[in-house]
Amino acid sequence: MKxxxxxxxxxxxxxxxxxxFVVDGERRTVLGVADRWRDPETSSFKVRxxxxxxxxxxxxxxxxxxTLVKVFPADA
Numbered sequence: 001m002k003x004x005x006x007x008x009x010x011x012x013x014x015x016x017x018x019x020x021f022v023v024d025g026e027r028r029t030v031l032g033v034a035d036r037w038r039d040p041e042t043s044s045f046k047v048r049x050x051x052x053x054x055x056x057x058x059x060x061x062x063x064x065x066x067t068l069v070k071v072f073p074a075d076a
Contacts, residue, residue: 001067006057018045018057023068028055044069 007020017036020029028049035046043059052074058067 001058001069004057004066004068006059006066018047018066021049021055021057021066021068023055046072 002023005022006018009017009019017033018030020027022028028051030047031050032048033045034048034054037044041060041062043061045057045059046054047057048054054072056069056072058069059065060067
């Protein structure tokens with residue numbers, strides 16, 4: 001897992017949904033959220049980005065930090 005910076009849309013909950021993120025110095029815009037789920041410590045989002053790839057992003061609520069868990073190929 002890699003630490004990343006994430007820009008979010010905050011709705012009724014803080015950091016409700018990622019809108020963009022920076023990985024390896026490149027900013028990626030989130031075009032859509034394919035899936036999302038929560039557990040007691042984290043919120044996870046599988047998102048489709050403007051480069052055609054899908055990314056699994058995880059927000060760790062206790063530390064208010066984000067990690068990139070997995071990158072899916074553009075054809076996945």
